[in-house]
Amino acid sequence: MREPVHFIPIVTTVIAVVFGAAVWRRWWVRGGHHLLWWAIGLFAYGAGTFTEAAVTLLGWHEGLFRAWYITGALLGGAPLAQGTVYLLLSRRTANRLTAVLLPVIGVAALCVLMSPIDYSAVEPYRLTGRVLEWSWVRGFSPFINLYAFVFLAGGAALSAWRYARQPGQRHRAVGNTLIAVGALLPGIGGSATRFGHTEVLYVTELIGLLLILAGYRRIVAGGASQPAAATAVAPESARA
Numbered sequence: 001m002r003e004p005v006h007f008i009p010i011v012t013t014v015i016a017v018v019f020g021a022a023v024w025r026r027w028w029v030r031g032g033h034h035l036l037w038w039a040i041g042l043f044a045y046g047a048g049t050f051t052e053a054a055v056t057l058l059g060w061h062e063g064l065f066r067a068w069y070i071t072g073a074l075l076g077g078a079p080l081a082q083g084t085v086y087l088l089l090s091r092r093t094a095n096r097l098t099a100v101l102l103p104v105i106g107v108a109a110l111c112v113l114m115s116p117i118d119y120s121a122v123e124p125y126r127l128t129g130r131v132l133e134w135s136w137v138r139g140f141s142p143f144i145n146l147y148a149f150v151f152l153a154g155g156a157a158l159s160a161w162r163y164a165r166q167p168g169q170r171h172r173a174v175g176n177t178l179i180a181v182g183a184l185l186p187g188i189g190g191s192a193t194r195f196g197h198t199e200v201l202y203v204t205e206l207i208g209l210l211l212i213l214a215g216y217r218r219i220v221a222g223g224a225s226q227p228a229a230a231t232a233v234a235p236e237s238a239r240a
Contacts, residue, residue, distance in 0.1 A: 002056060002125045008202040009052035012209055016046030019213055033094070034087040041080030048072030049205055052127060059124050062117060068127050070109045073141040076186060077148030078105060084155040101147065108140035126198050141190070149187055156180035156215075175219035182211030 020042030027035035051068035058064070078101060086094040115134035122131050129138045160176035163169040189204030 003199075005199045005202055006056040006125055007053075008206050009049040009056065012049040012202075012206045013046050013053055015206075015209055015213065016042050016049060019209070019216075020046060032086075033091075034083040037079050037083030037086060041075075041077070041083060044071055044075040044079050045077075045205075045209065048076050052202060055127055056125055060122055060127070065117075065127060065131065066112055069112050069129060069132075073129065073138075073190065074105050074108050074112070074144055076145075076190070077152055077183065078144050080183070081148040081151040081155075084151045088151075088155055101144075104140070105144060108137070108144070111137045111140070128193060128198055138194070145187055145190060149184070153180045153183040153187075156183060171218055171221065175215040175217075178211045178215030178218065182208040182213075182215065184208070185211070 020039050023035060023042060024039040027039055048068060048071040051064050051071060054064050055061070055068070082094075082098060082101065085097055089097075111134065112132070115132045115137050118131050118133045121128070129141075132138060156176045156179040160173045160180060163173040163176065185204040185208035186201070189201035189208075192198075192200035192204075
């Protein structure tokens with residue numbers, strides 16, 4: 001049975017696409033691997049919530065479920081985190097981490113596509129990884145999401161702490177704090193889905209994205225009078 005909370009991903013998808021387009025335009029003008037990865041990450045975020053919205057409107061379908069698991073559980077935060085990796089670490093280190101991360105995601109996605117479906121666990125308008133008969137496949141997502149948490153939420157929190165100690169950087173400290181909290185929330189929601197509470201994910205995805213957007217706008221607005229300063233959708237640093 002569909003409830004109002006099941007329609008939240010429709011709103012989240014629209015916001016993610018518009019937000020992603022703004023960051024993409026920024027990358028097109030300024031360049032930078034970090035901006036490209038953040039734009040990809042926002043589009044992946046939107047793709048995941050799009051599949052949730054489609055299930056709400058059309059009902060459960062195997063193709064939508066597999067797409068949801070790949071774009072949401074595997075790609076929901078990893079590309080955004082990789083943008084932070086390119087911002088905060090050296091290019092060589094970032095490239096090496098990319099060379100590790102992408103094959104892991106690729107193997108996990110292949111396993112999701114190949115796993116049989118336990119149709120007895122399917123619910124008409126709700127998504128859950130429990131329908132995967134190869135239950136071990138679900139072990140990939142905590143590893144990938146931990147990576148995303150460490151670099152995205154952790155990087156934003158570290159940047160917020162650093163900027164809080166610098167005069168005239170309050171806007172960046174506040175912005176990065178919002179981004180850190182926003183990056184944390186979808187992970188909490190994702191953990192809830194492992195226990196069958198998919199609706200928690202829908203709420204935390206929307207609130208998390210709104211906080212990241214608010215943090216981004218705070219950084220952009222505060223840095224408008226400093227043309228040389230870079231603005232970002234994830235942690236700021238001197239290398240932005």
